[in-house]
Amino acid sequence: MLSPLPTPEPHTVRRARPLLGTLVEIAVSDDRHSQEKLHAAVSDAFAEVERVHRLMSFHEATSDLSLVNRHALSRPVRVHADTYKVFEMALNFSWLTQGAFDPTVAAPILESSGYLPSCRTQCDPGADWRDIELLGDTCIRYRRAVRADLGGIAKGFAVDLAVCALAARDIEDVLVNAGGDLRVAGPRSHGVRLRHPVEPLEKAYFLEIKGRALATSAPYFSRRKDASNREMSALVDPVNRMPELDVGSVTVLASDCASADALTKAVLFASREVAERSLAVCGAEACVIK
Numbered sequence: 001m002l003s004p005l006p007t008p009e010p011h012t013v014r015r016a017r018p019l020l021g022t023l024v025e026i027a028v029s030d031d032r033h034s035q036e037k038l039h040a041a042v043s044d045a046f047a048e049v050e051r052v053h054r055l056m057s058f059h060e061a062t063s064d065l066s067l068v069n070r071h072a073l074s075r076p077v078r079v080h081a082d083t084y085k086v087f088e089m090a091l092n093f094s095w096l097t098q099g100a101f102d103p104t105v106a107a108p109i110l111e112s113s114g115y116l117p118s119c120r121t122q123c124d125p126g127a128d129w130r131d132i133e134l135l136g137d138t139c140i141r142y143r144r145a146v147r148a149d150l151g152g153i154a155k156g157f158a159v160d161l162a163v164c165a166l167a168a169r170d171i172e173d174v175l176v177n178a179g180g181d182l183r184v185a186g187p188r189s190h191g192v193r194l195r196h197p198v199e200p201l202e203k204a205y206f207l208e209i210k211g212r213a214l215a216t217s218a219p220y221f222s223r224r225k226d227a228s229n230r231e232m233s234a235l236v237d238p239v240n241r242m243p244e245l246d247v248g249s250v251t252v253l254a255s256d257c258a259s260a261d262a263l264t265k266a267v268l269f270a271s272r273e274v275a276e277r278s279l280a281v282c283g284a285e286a287c288v289i290k
Contacts, residue, residue, distance in 0.1 A: 013038040017046055019053045020155050022179030026162060029188075030172040041169035045162035045176065052158035055083045056150045058107065058116050068140050069107075069119060069147045076139040082157075084138040086258075090153050093262040094129035097278050099238055100270035101262045102129045106236040107149040109243065113232045115222070116149065123147050128238075155181045156215055156261030163257075176257075183213035183257045197249040197289055205289060213257035217264035218249030237269055244268070248290035254282055 013035065014027040026042050033041075055064045064083040071077050079087075090103045108123045110116040124131075127144040135141055155178050162176045163183050173186035184190045189210040196202050197218050222234035233243045250267040254260040259282050266278040267286045279286060 011035070011038070013042055015039075015042050015046070017049075019046075019049050020057075020158060020178055021059070021151070022155070024049055024158075024162075024179075025175075025177045026166075027175040027177075028166060028171045028173065029186075030170075032172065033170075037169070038171070041166050041171050044169060045165040048161035048165045049158045049178070052082065052154055052161065055080050056086060056154040058149050058151065065148065065150055068142075072140050072142040073145055076135055076141045078137070078139045081138055082161075084134070084140065086150055086154050086157050087132065087140060087148070088134055089157070089258060090148075090150060090262070091129055091132060091134065093153070093259075093266075093278075096281060097263075097266040097270050098274050099128060100268070100274065100278075101152065101265040102238040103148045103150055103152060104129050104132065104146040105238040105241055106152075106234075107147040109236050109241060110149070110234060111147075113243070115232075115234045119147060121145070121147075152265060153258050153262045155179070156213070156257035156259070159183050159213070159257040181213075181215045181257050181261055182209075184209055185211060194251055194287065194289060195249065197247075205287065207287070209253065212253055212255060213260045214251055214253045215257060215260035215264055216249055216251040217268055218247075235268075238265075239269060248288060251287045251289075252279070252284050253287070254284035259284060 011031040012029040016023050016025040026045050028038050057063045064079040068077045093101045111118045123146055124144040127146040131143040131146050133141045133143055159176045159178050159181050163185050166174045173188050175184045175190055189208040191208050194205040231245055233245055235244045237244050247268055250264045252260040252263040263284055266275045
């Protein structure tokens with residue numbers, strides 16, 4: 001979680017919007033540009049985030065993701081190039097982490113516990129990420145009955161697109177924060193405080209990042225009881241296919257936010273050897289708090 005930012009100065013703009021199931025904040029600063037140009041740049045960045053939300057939201061019935069989940073078992077589904085790219089990235093991370101990151105495991109469990117809207121169709125209990133087939137020409141097909149949820153990587157991807165949009169406007173100092181998926185660009189360091197998983201309202205750890213991204217996975221704010229009075233969370237272990245409650249928190253620092261987002265699951269659920277190799281391949285590092 002970011003420390004509160006100071007009151008905006010004449011060449012600083014900070015705005016926030018509810019998107020991607022969280023609050024997305026964008027802050028920019030550049031004394032070479034007017035307030036009008038800074039606001040225009042931030043609007044461009046929000047447009048990129050909105051597009052990812054529109055294409056990849058599990059909650060939107062008309063999103064690419066929903067269309068793929070409804071029809072890809074019976075026929076190939078053509079999607080937007082960005083949706084295809086995120087599916088491709090998700091499968092690459094599934095392979096790299098040996099399934100510790102798996103975009104197909106959580107959806108049926110999160111549907112049954114009320115975190116996601118129910119699709120009312122059964123998934124094959126033995127299906128996993130290997131049953132997603134990328135056919136080229138932005139077409140996707142499912143080999144078995146699976147349901148993908150891109151929430152573990154699409155939010156980071158949206159942050160990266162927003163940062164790229166601001167770079168295209170030649171904005172010097174940038175911060176984009178989507179509910180803890182965060183990336184900064186420019187010459188200034190930004191202070192970030194990580195929550196303690198046992199006492200999440202207390203600040204536990206302080207770090208500074210410059211020109212990098214980070215993402216955190218932890219169950220503390222998604223914990224709740226289901227209709228059967230069982231403790232649940234939105235964080236699902238892909239091995240035992242059960243919600244995780246007591247894994248602490250993992251923050252990954254990487255060059256881009258999509259990688260940081262996906263790699264948190266490798267650190268949480270892969271063997272130490274696989275997790276360390278996955279981080280090394282991506283030039284990333286992890287901070288674990290228990």
